[in-house]
Amino acid sequence: MTSxxxxxxAVVIVTGGSSGLGRAIAEEVARRGARAVAISYVGDPxxxxxxxxxxxxxxxxxxxxxxxxxxxADCRRTVEAVxxxxxxxxLFNNAGTTIFASDHADLDAVGPEDFDRIFRVNVTxxxxxxxxxxxxxxxxxxPGAVVNTSSFAAFGGMGSSVPxxxxxxxxxxxxxxxxxxxxxxxxxxxxxxxxxxxxxxxxLNQADMADLRENIANSVPMRMASRPEDIATAAVFLAxxxxxxxxxxxxxxxxxxxLGPAVAKLExx
Numbered sequence: 436m437t438s439x440x441x442x443x444x445a446v447v448i449v450t451g452g453s454s455g456l457g458r459a460i461a462e463e464v465a466r467r468g469a470r471a472v473a474i475s476y477v478g479d480p481x482x483x484x485x486x487x488x489x490x491x492x493x494x495x496x497x498x499x500x501x502x503x504x505x506x507x508a509d510c511r512r513t514v515e516a517v518x519x520x521x522x523x524x525x526l527f528n529n530a531g532t533t534i535f536a537s538d539h540a541d542l543d544a545v546g547p548e549d550f551d552r553i554f555r556v557n558v559t560x561x562x563x564x565x566x567x568x569x570x571x572x573x574x575x576x577x578p579g580a581v582v583n584t585s586s587f588a589a590f591g592g593m594g595s596s597v598p599x600x601x602x603x604x605x606x607x608x609x610x611x612x613x614x615x616x617x618x619x620x621x622x623x624x625x626x627x628x629x630x631x632x633x634x635x636x637x638x639l640n641q642a643d644m645a646d647l648r649e650n651i652a653n654s655v656p657m658r659m660a661s662r663p664e665d666i667a668t669a670a671v672f673l674a675x676x677x678x679x680x681x682x683x684x685x686x687x688x689x690x691x692x693x694l695g696p697a698v699a700k701l702e703x704x
Contacts, residue, residue, distance in 0.1 A: 441675050443468035446520045446571075448513060450475045450504050450564060451530030453482040456584060456631060459667035460527050461486060465495035467671070471520060475502035475513045475530070504530045504560030505552070507567075514567040522579075523571035525674035528561035529584040533599040542597075550598045557602035558609060565613060565623075573620040580622045580674035583610050587629040587689045603627075607685050614683030622682040626670040629689025632662050661688070 447464045451457040452474035461472045472495045476483055480501075487497040498516050502509035517523060532553055536544035545553075561583050565572075572579025588594030589603035607625055614623040669688040672678055687693050 439675075440468040441677065442524070442671075445469045445524035446471045446473075446517050446522055447525045447527070447674075448473045448475070448517065448523055448564070448568065449527045449529055450502075450513070450560070451584075452476055452527070453478060453486045453499075456628070456663045456666050456670070457527070457529040458482075458486045458489070459663035460529060460670055461490050461497075462493060463664070463667045463671045464525065464674075465490045465493035467675075469495045469524075471496040471498060471517060473498040473500065473513060473517050475500045475504065475509070477501060477503050503556075504528075504564055505555040507563050510560070510563040510567045513564070514571065518571065521571070522574040522576070523568050524575045524577070525580045525582065526564060526568050526572060527582050527584070527670060527674070528564055529670075530556060530560055531584060532556045533595040536596040539597050545596050545598050553596075553598045553602050554605070557599070558605045561606060562609060562613075565617075569617070569621070577676060577679065578618075578620055578622050580678070581613070581617075581624070582670050582673045583623070583625040584670070585610070585625040585627045585685060587627055587687060587693060589627060589685075590687070590693060610685060611683050618682060622678070624673040624678070624681060624683070625685045626666060626673060627685055627687045627689065628661060628666045629687075629693070630661060631666055 442464045447469050449457050449461045452461045453476035461474055465472055472490050474486055483499050487499050490497040500513050500516055502513050504510055534545045534549045565581055583606055585606050586594060586603040588600040589607045592600050594600045610623050610625040666688050
């Protein structure tokens with residue numbers, strides 16, 4: 436945890452923010468002094484209630500919305516919920532979806548409708564949120580910050596399915612394009628997790644999570660399995676004043692997964 440108050444008075448939007456990484460981001464900005472945190476989500480209402488209680492306990496006003504980022508009207512409604520503040524300091528495009536395909540060579544594992552849905556949420560949804568929030572992001576005291584939740588899959592072609600990896604590659608390219616197009620008033624970056632020990636990840640896998648967690652920790656150079664809060668601090672950094680000179684960046688936060696398998700250390704005699 437951090438004692439920094441670099442989000443003092445900030446107005447923040449987190450999509451997909453009721454659980455997992457989104458909730459960890461919402462809690463982190465609240466902990467750092469955010470004034471209001473708008474959280475959009477689809478799913479279990481109990482997750483939304485718990486996220487609201489947590490953000491409130493940390494000193495920020497939670498604004499909860501059931502909203503699908505693939506729907507333009509829902510995106511605009513999410514932004515309108517914070518319009519009374521006259522600004523958005525940070526937008527975290529965290530909402531995402533996928534279909535799990537254990538065999539990537541099985542091109543029938545994900546149909547065209549699912550492929551379209553993955554892109555509609557993971558790529559188009561982020562674009563729609565930026566478009567809806569643009570004027571409020573430009574009204575922030577410092578350049579408004581957009582942080583897109585991408586994935587190691589964008590670089591390695593791995594992950595839950597081929598369409599998911601492709602969508603994250605597209606999201607990274609869109610991050611570069613928006614960073615160029617919206618400067619100097621808005622910064623746009625992406626955080627790229629590898630494995631993350633979260634409820635969402637568990638729902639996609641049939642494997643025993645304890646075994647999977649141990650296997651991941653043994654296979655990456657840093658010998659650790661990342662949790663949502665580990666990724667959240669990196670994502671929040673990209674939106675913080677400390678990253679004021681960073682835009683168009685994709686930050687891998689994967690415990691070294693992109694470096695390849697961990698190298699066994701030889702015991703010295």
